[in-house]
Amino acid sequence: MTDNTLQSKRKELGMSQSQLAEASGVNFRTLQDYEQGRKPLLSARVDVAYRLSDALGCDIEDIIVENSDEGAFYSRMSKYYMALHRMMDKGNGPNVHTPFDDVFKTITVKCTELIIPLINEAFSEHYKMSDLVQNKQNEHLTNSLSGETKKRLTDSNFVVVSNNNVQVKYQVECQCKPDNTMMVRLFEYSSAIAQEDASVNENELRITYPRSAIIYLRHNSSTPDTYRIVLDTPGGEISWDVPVIKSQLYSIDEIFEKKLYMLIPYYLLVYEKDLAEINKDKDKIEKLKNEYISIINKLDIENNKGNISGYQFDNIKDLTKDIIDYLTDKYLNIKREVTDIMGGKVLDLPSFRAYDEGVEEGFSKGAIYGERARAIKTYQNCIDRGMSKEDAIAISEIDEKDIPEV
Numbered sequence: 001m002t003d004n005t006l007q008s009k010r011k012e013l014g015m016s017q018s019q020l021a022e023a024s025g026v027n028f029r030t031l032q033d034y035e036q037g038r039k040p041l042l043s044a045r046v047d048v049a050y051r052l053s054d055a056l057g058c059d060i061e062d063i064i065v066e067n068s069d070e071g072a073f074y075s076r077m078s079k080y081y082m083a084l085h086r087m088m089d090k091g092n093g094p095n096v097h098t099p100f101d102d103v104f105k106t107i108t109v110k111c112t113e114l115i116i117p118l119i120n121e122a123f124s125e126h127y128k129m130s131d132l133v134q135n136k137q138n139e140h141l142t143n144s145l146s147g148e149t150k151k152r153l154t155d156s157n158f159v160v161v162s163n164n165n166v167q168v169k170y171q172v173e174c175q176c177k178p179d180n181t182m183m184v185r186l187f188e189y190s191s192a193i194a195q196e197d198a199s200v201n202e203n204e205l206r207i208t209y210p211r212s213a214i215i216y217l218r219h220n221s222s223t224p225d226t227y228r229i230v231l232d233t234p235g236g237e238i239s240w241d242v243p244v245i246k247s248q249l250y251s252i253d254e255i256f257e258k259k260l261y262m263l264i265p266y267y268l269l270v271y272e273k274d275l276a277e278i279n280k281d282k283d284k285i286e287k288l289k290n291e292y293i294s295i296i297n298k299l300d301i302e303n304n305k306g307n308i309s310g311y312q313f314d315n316i317k318d319l320t321k322d323i324i325d326y327l328t329d330k331y332l333n334i335k336r337e338v339t340d341i342m343g344g345k346v347l348d349l350p351s352f353r354a355y356d357e358g359v360e361e362g363f364s365k366g367a368i369y370g371e372r373a374r375a376i377k378t379y380q381n382c383i384d385r386g387m388s389k390e391d392a393i394a395i396s397e398i399d400e401k402d403i404p405e406v
Helices: 004-012 017-024 028-035 046-056 069-090 099-110 112-123 182-196 252-257 261-279 282-305 310-327 332-342 354-361 363-384 389-396
Strands: 132-135 139-143 149-153 158-161 167-175 199-201 204-206 211-216 226-233 236-246
Touching: 004 028, 004 046, 017 028, 017 046, 017 332, 028 046, 099 112, 099 167, 099 261, 099 310, 112 132, 112 158, 112 167, 112 211, 112 236, 112 261, 167 182, 182 211, 182 226, 252 261, 252 282, 261 282, 261 310, 261 332, 282 310, 282 332, 282 363, 310 332, 363 389
Parallel strands: 167 211, 211 236
Antiparallel strands: 132 158, 139 149, 158 167, 199 204, 226 236
16 A cells, blocks of 8 residues: 555545544644655654544554555554553443443433333333333442442433332443343343342342343344343242344334434434445435434424423434534534534524414314424425425425415
């Protein structure tokens, strides 16, 4: 490979020199010198080469040639630097902290009711959004299989209280991808939760384990639909199932149909493997942008119908933007177009209050008025953002006789 490889990698991602300079923090003129051969990239400091490769989403070996002893030494040093950087920046071990964790915990704390449809989906329950969800503490002391006591933070720990006052404990863990330690950790967490609520009645100790589920934001062909925990106790074998939710399998229509609003922030992961290709294609970027315009409009409809509150609307929108920012860090063309939508620069929402305004004229008349006003407003939003008339009609579900005259 030659230094032109740096230029090829950049163009492959559809990035300009200024975009790569911004993403990597490398001086624009210095970047030009590397690409045009005025300076050999092999002479760059290790941290500079690392930042360039990191911004391009590749390894240093992909942009630097190992055709000499000096090149081989440089490569070894760069690998050492990358490993050191990852340890210092992200921490060591299987649990790497990402915005995915923060988004999940934010939803369960700030928009607690949105966990209900997820519980219904995982456990085939029929809770109502009006049922009470009580968050419990997420910090626990656990004993590992080696006997070591550790402090653990669970992703969620809550009780659902139904209308007939039945209380059930739940624990849901959100994971970026499957790993072979998940079930051990899940059992540690659920055991800690169970012990904290243990009760003693005369000569009986009663421990109630929570019903546990796992959300995998990414999965592979070997990821099971259900895990099973089996305890071989002196009193006999006890076992229970742990359902697995694979978020990438849900289309946006299924998410809205099942009211799984808390999966919306993670929806871009459906396209994760295609982001590099999308980033180079204006038509594909436009299609992705229109899909997020559709998502915002669907959320607005749910807000109008009372399925989500304005507060929940805003939180879903903001958290979705956080995930998009994170996933498109190296794909600046997508970031520039799509994050603007979720940031409110393209669509001036949350919603108009058509249903509320219509209530003054009576529920029946108000609902008809509200639905028509919603469709007109949504249609106009789509047209104003450059969507075709056909797409705007499909998204807004407007009756053609209600389409405003130009």
